[in-house]
Amino acid sequence: MAGTLIVATHNAHKTEEMRAILGDLFDEIVDLTAIPGLEPPVEDGETFAENSAIKALAASQEQPDAFVLADDSGLEVDALGGAPGIYSSRYSGEDATDASNREKLLEELAKKENAEKQRTARFRCVVTVAQNGEVLSQFDGTVEGTIAASTTGEGGFGYDPLFVPEGYERSFGELSEEVKNGMSHRGRALEGFREWWEKKS
Ligand code: IMP
Numbered sequence: 001m002a003g004t005l006i007v008a009t010h011n012a013h014k015t016e017e018m019r020a021i022l023g024d025l026f027d028e029i030v031d032l033t034a035i036p037g038l039e040p041p042v043e044d045g046e047t048f049a050e051n052s053a054i055k056a057l058a059a060s061q062e063q064p065d066a067f068v069l070a071d072d073s074g075l076e077v078d079a080l081g082g083a084p085g086i087y088s089s090r091y092s093g094e095d096a097t098d099a100s101n102r103e104k105l106l107e108e109l110a111k112k113e114n115a116e117k118q119r120t121a122r123f124r125c126v127v128t129v130a131q132n133g134e135v136l137s138q139f140d141g142t143v144e145g146t147i148a149a150s151t152t153g154e155g156g157f158g159y160d161p162l163f164v165p166e167g168y169e170r171s172f173g174e175l176s177e178e179v180k181n182g183m184s185h186r187g188r189a190l191e192g193f194r195e196w197w198e199k200k201s
Pocket of ligand 1 (some may be wrong): 074
């Protein structure tokens, strides 16, 4: 079964990664930039799973019969008690940019006495598939790593230039898209979606 998959995001980086990982399953993968008038919902859930479902349901209620996939993701840093977590995209405030969020993360870590020893962190992602305003399934993925002392690399987005995955010495900002997608939180969550989709088809 091919057809169109709607990704409930305005984040072009997420869409690009979804296309790279799932492109072979669909005729096309479009995001909300292709559907004018569909405003992003308020993400007032308390977990990645809740916010992921909120986004998938909001888009799916407006797009009858379409399969809608939403991703909610973020970075948990142990020395910061799991912050920024579900607030990753707005960590440095309402007008946050990826660069201001990275800067804030390094500032917060610098304030912690044991931060040098506790730079362990993980990216988490929960993907929700919905149709006609109903959640069909959810899948999660995690990748463990550490936060570097400074940014490296130009690739990826968000916290990628600060995140060094376990077993590597280079950040997601330096590693290739293929390497990142093969082990990332999003890649792993989408593996679960792929299995579900292939079973269903
Ligand atoms: P969301 O759009 O509400 O799910 O927020 C996701 C935020 O988490 C992004 O804006 C980034 O700050 C961060 N994030 C999620 N996935 C990644 C990733 O793959 N690389 C880097 N940062 C990520």
